[in-house]
Amino acid sequence: MIPTRTRFPLLVISLAGVCALQPALATEAGVDNIGPGTDGFFMLPLSPDSLPDNMLVFNLYYNHYTSTKLNISSLGGKVPQVDIESTAVIPRLDYLSPLRVFGGRVAGYIGQPWLKQEVSVFGLHDTREGMGDTTLAPIILWDMGPTLTLGAALEITVPTGEYAVDRLANTSNNFYTYKPLFSFTWLPSENTEVSVKTTYSFNGKNKDTDYESGQIFHFDYSASYKITDNLMLGLNGYYLKQTTDDKQFGHTVQFNGEDVSDGVRGQVFAIGPALHLTFLKYASAEIRWAKEFDVENRPEGEMLWAKVSIPFAL
Numbered sequence: 001m002i003p004t005r006t007r008f009p010l011l012v013i014s015l016a017g018v019c020a021l022q023p024a025l026a027t028e029a030g031v032d033n034i035g036p037g038t039d040g041f042f043m044l045p046l047s048p049d050s051l052p053d054n055m056l057v058f059n060l061y062y063n064h065y066t067s068t069k070l071n072i073s074s075l076g077g078k079v080p081q082v083d084i085e086s087t088a089v090i091p092r093l094d095y096l097s098p099l100r101v102f103g104g105r106v107a108g109y110i111g112q113p114w115l116k117q118e119v120s121v122f123g124l125h126d127t128r129e130g131m132g133d134t135t136l137a138p139i140i141l142w143d144m145g146p147t148l149t150l151g152a153a154l155e156i157t158v159p160t161g162e163y164a165v166d167r168l169a170n171t172s173n174n175f176y177t178y179k180p181l182f183s184f185t186w187l188p189s190e191n192t193e194v195s196v197k198t199t200y201s202f203n204g205k206n207k208d209t210d211y212e213s214g215q216i217f218h219f220d221y222s223a224s225y226k227i228t229d230n231l232m233l234g235l236n237g238y239y240l241k242q243t244t245d246d247k248q249f250g251h252t253v254q255f256n257g258e259d260v261s262d263g264v265r266g267q268v269f270a271i272g273p274a275l276h277l278t279f280l281k282y283a284s285a286e287i288r289w290a291k292e293f294d295v296e297n298r299p300e301g302e303m304l305w306a307k308v309s310i311p312f313a314l
Contacts, residue, residue, distance in 0.1 A: 032216055033133065033157040033177035034201060035063070036238040036268070037303050039220040040288045041276040043195040044151045044185040045096075048105050049143040052313035053098035059111075059309045061090040067301025070121070073264075083120040084299050088113045088132070096141070104140040104150075111135050115161070117169035126168030132161040133172050137181070147187040155179040155199070165208045175213070176204035191226040193234070211253075214244040214265060222274065230278045236288045237271035242297075266297040283310045 038061070045051065065086045070079040092111035099106040113132035119125070139153035157179075161172030183197035201216040217240070224234025242265035246253040253264055272290035279285065288305045 032201065032213065032240075033135075033173055033175075033203070034179075034199065034216065034218050034240065036218060036240055037220060037236070037270060037288070037290055037305055038063075039183070039195070039197045040222045040236045040274055040305065040307070041195065041224055041232065041234065041284075041286050042185050042193065043183050043197050043220070043222070044141060044149040046149055046185060046187070047143055047146055048096065048107075048141040048149055051096055054314040055096040055311060056314065057094040057096075057309055057311045059090075059092040059094065059307060061088070061092065061111075062304075062306040063088040063090070064304045065301055067299040069295075069300040071295045071298065071300055073296050079121070081120070081122055082299070083118075084301065085118040087116045090114070101140055104142040104152075106138065107141055108138045109136065112160075115171045117171060119168040121168065124168060128162065128167065128169040128171055130162050130171045134158045134160045139181075149185050151181075151183045153181040153183075155181055163208070173206070174208060175206045178202045178204075193222070193224045193226075193232065195222040196220070209248070211248045212246065214242045214246050216266075217241050217243055224274065224276060232276040234274045234276070235271060236274040237269070237290045239267075239269050241265075241267045264297050267294065268292050268296075268298055268300070269294045270303060272303075280310075283308070285309075 063086070065084070067084040068082055070082040070084075072079055090111050090113040092109060094107065094109040096105060096107045112134050114130070115132040116127070116129040118127045135155055135157045137153045137155040139151055142150040144150060155178070157177040159172045159174050159176060161170070163170045163172040163174035179199040179201050181197065181199045183195070185193065185195045187193055196219055198217070198219040201218070203213040203215065205212040218238065220236070220238045222234055222236045224232040226232050244265075246264050270290040270292045272288065274286065274288035276284060276286040285308045286306070290303045292300050292302070
């Protein structure tokens with residue numbers, strides 16, 4: 001099944017009530033409900049029509065993100081005295097049903113992260129630990145043959161974590177997000193794999209701050225080569241681009257009383273190495289690292305993902 005866009009507030013920096021820089025960050029506090037880089041090897045199962053009628057996959061993710069840079073376009077570059085560290089453990093359950101819609105098999109997934117956030121900025125420090133926001137989605141999988149699977153879903157992130165407007169670190173972004181999703185996994189040859197997942201985020205309003213983060217286009221990617229029957233090496237990463245301005249109290253976000261020329265729209269590109277191991281015939285484990293580049297209005301850092309997947313049939 002798909003390692004999906006489980007909701008992790010990887011970079012929760014709630015500057016509201018602490019300093020005047022909050023409007024200068026892309027999306028509120030520079031965070032989103034995407035969790036860039038979640039997806040890597042084999043984002044979709046191959047030959048889904050041949051899988052059991054009622055199949056479950058238990059996935060366990062580990063994520064670690066660090067950053068000492070905060071790039072703010074309206075301030076002309078990087079903000080000093082920034083230290084962000086985020087750790088997430090995310091169990092996620094996938095279900096593949098026997099139902100068919102539009103020629104594809106109906107499936108679904110739900111993920112619930114546990115988070116630890118540590119944020120230092122401008123000489124202030126905050127830590128918070130607890131359950132994060134829940135992500136769930138229905139998905140349809142199309143079997144296009146033994147070398148190609150297509151998938152379409154609607155992910156919904158529900159603000160079930162803890163949030164306080166006057167804290168630097170939170171385990172919730174305090175708004176709903178709806179993300180149409182399209183993904184594919186393709187085997188161009190017997191030993192190569194390519195996977196891509198694209199999403200487009202529509203963010204709800206934070207009721208505590210009346211702040212509405214802009215819409216975001218995003219994709220994760222993976223390209224790998226089989227070294228042995230059980231081992232694959234590859235490249236992975238992600239790209240994120242905010243497409244609309246942030247708004248607060250019904251108006252485009254302003255900084256120091258003036259419109260921010262770029263609408264505090266964020267972007268980031270990341271790339272790095274990855275390793276995938278198959279064991280117990282159908283189970284798998286992977287580890288992926290990525291470095292962020294070309295960052296605007298967001299923290300800039302390094303991302304580490306690890307994942308174990310264990311499938312079983314009912």
